[in-house]
Amino acid sequence: MDAKKCFHCGLDIVPKEEIIFDEKSFCCSGCKTVYEIFNANGLTDYYNFEVAPGATPQDIKGKYDFLENEAIVAKLLDFNEADTQIITLHIPHIHCSSCIWILENLNKLHSGVSSSQVNFPQKKVRIVFNPEQITLKNLVHILSSIGYEPYISLENYEERKKSVNRALTYKLGVAFFCFGNVMLLSFPEYFDVDEFWLDEYKGFFRWLIFVLSLPSFFYAASGYYTSAWKSIRSGMLNIDVPIALGLVVMFIRSTVDIVFDLGSGFFDSLTGLVFFMLLGRFFQQKTYNFLSFERDFKSYFPIAITKITKDRKEESVPVYDIEVGDRLLIRNNELIPVDGILMSDKTDIDYSFVTGEAIPVNKKSGDKIYAGGRQASGVIEMEVVNTVSQSYLTQLWSNDIFTKKDERSYKNLTDNISRYFTPVLLVIAFTTLIYWLFINVNIAFNVFTAVLIVACPCALALSAPFTLGNVLRIMGKKKLYLKDANVIEQMAKIDTLVFDKTGTITSNKKSTIKYEGTTLSQSEEQLVRNVMHGSNHPLSRRLYEYLQKGKNTDAENFIEVTGKGIEGTVEGNTVKVGSATFVGQPKDESLKTNVHVAINGEYKGKYVFDNQYREGLTELFKELSKNYELKILSGDNEGERQALQELLPEGTELIFNQKPEEKLQFIEKLQKQGKDVMMIGDGLNDAGALAQSNVGISISENVNVFSPACDGILDAGEFRNINYFLNFSKNAVKTIKMSFGLSLLYNAVGLTFAIAGSLSPLTAAIIMPLSTITIVSFVTVVSNYYAKKGKKNTKHDKYHILSQAA
């Protein structure tokens, strides 16, 4: 039978800890409390929209004290008046309709909240409240108490209210408006029969069409002219040059046509072209609102920190106001924002985020501690040596790579083709012009313009946006979230893969511990736990946390033999914990990490620590090694070299002890050798390497929360599908090339009409949408076909939450 699930959060319930309240089962008192709050306020509908939608509230004691500081609060608020304040909070837990419901009914929990509105795609809630009845700090406390803890970081503090860029939407609207009306008014001309009344109103229709095409030509298509102009100036002919040329020629020719009453002009094709091309751009512009690809250290840093004033009072100050010589108080699990000197006795600092080192570092009073570490034991006091901007961690961001990135130009497929397309087009146009000048001067100009009009590479320009846009969406559904469509083309070119170790090929989650051997009674478990208590070895620490909490008794005669194990006496029982030989057993040959236990000289059994490598790692590397050069870059020490060598295919290069800058330089060195490098990493320590690499993919256990600046975010559960994504990107490029062939074919057909001097506006009006529709359907069908090929089955566990949001 399946384990019971918590009514509130849906996690498995440990039978011993089950709490039954109101005929419902809860996994912990936190979940029960949330239910009680909802129950008391008539908000139990929360549980009707979605099964077990909640999250266990975390302990936040003191964490939000900085919200008492008015200067900080003022920076965070959107609107601030005497009796009304508005704030927009980012809440990572927002994931279902229950969440929307409860957050929009906050006014039922506290009368100080007048209204609240959720933006689901961005995972944000905008709350209007009365500061006289409820302070921001209390509001945050209420949210946290119901499991919706907001995420407030240094980034919020600096954030300027940026206006949304809606230019493309406007342009698309204008283009569609013009296209629709022009098309409608052009219809009489299509069925041009010599009827009296049609002839009579021709002028009226034509001038109306002319007026309607003006906004489309001058406003909606303006992006193409500027882009074409830029590319001519830089001497690199991109696809926008022939497009702009075609549009301008089309407009002038059509205007001449109607002014001198020569024909109806090509305004219908012109406006249609502009509309379809803008539609392509719009389609390609898929953004994941709930993700951010531009994060730097600011999104990890707290806004404020507790400062100890000279008269030993605690006070919250903004991180930027920290000065050299200040005394700071760092609570358990808080991030150290600046470099400093430890004043407390001792502490453990987890630098895994900065360096990739998996094991917390032990520091003693007087040691230097660096920014970016997470404090892992109790409360400590430190003295500041460097301010935020001068700290070790933040200095990494002064590297050029973080400012240069955007300017690094790279030619995409379409631009590559247009380098040949444009000159060839001009040659054809002028050859026909000269040819017709000899035959019939009157229509030579007509033919010349017709060539430029029909050759306008509309279908060509649409191939890439529609293919890449579609691939981008498919990848998003499969939980690889890319920054933009260009990344797909880059991915197809990759020949070297560099992996980070900690957090990337290993899982960040605490490894599971299993016990094998004679079952230990509860009191025996307590004996082991109490012996563990005195040891600082990482395995002891993990075992200590794993064992059930009980009475603490200090171990006597405590001996720790480095590399072997520990021994101690508790309540008269001698307990030995350590390697097999240490407890008197034959040497252990298994690859897994084991900790053996003997009590009073009797061998009991062993605790097996599952290795933390991600599922499917060996198979993935085996497949990848066929086509790619593989490297592992780790900030950790060489401890795992052997284990990794056994797991991974031969030829995988393993490099250890790499500092963040060294990782960046390593990628740079590979690129200088002409390699196209994809970096796959996770923490801040990889940030430089991710930015330097051609494609930087960040692995994330929970895509909503953390990831450094990168080109794409991959859900950790899909790690084994990296090869699939790479193949898919290659096939996407193949699809684009195929559709290039198809659209060139259309151009050739159109050109034959034009060169022969028989391109009527009607022919143009048929060829243009026909080519567009075939190209769009072709690339959609083909890319969907490739998407189905070669996908591995992955477990659908709790990650299903994300697919709803995507």
Added chain:
Amino acid sequence: MSVIYLLISISIVVAVGFFFAFIKAVKTGQYDDDYTPSVRMLFDDELKKNQNKENSNNN
């Protein structure tokens, strides 16, 4: 037949009216979040039902 001038002009005016309505809708941010409102509109009924239930219990 000159009524065609009038009719076409009216139709263009109507079209322009709708066009400006669209621009205004975009400007006020109606298209920024296209998911939440679709969920929100389903809530109101649930809430009323709940209140009615409470009322009937009280009676």
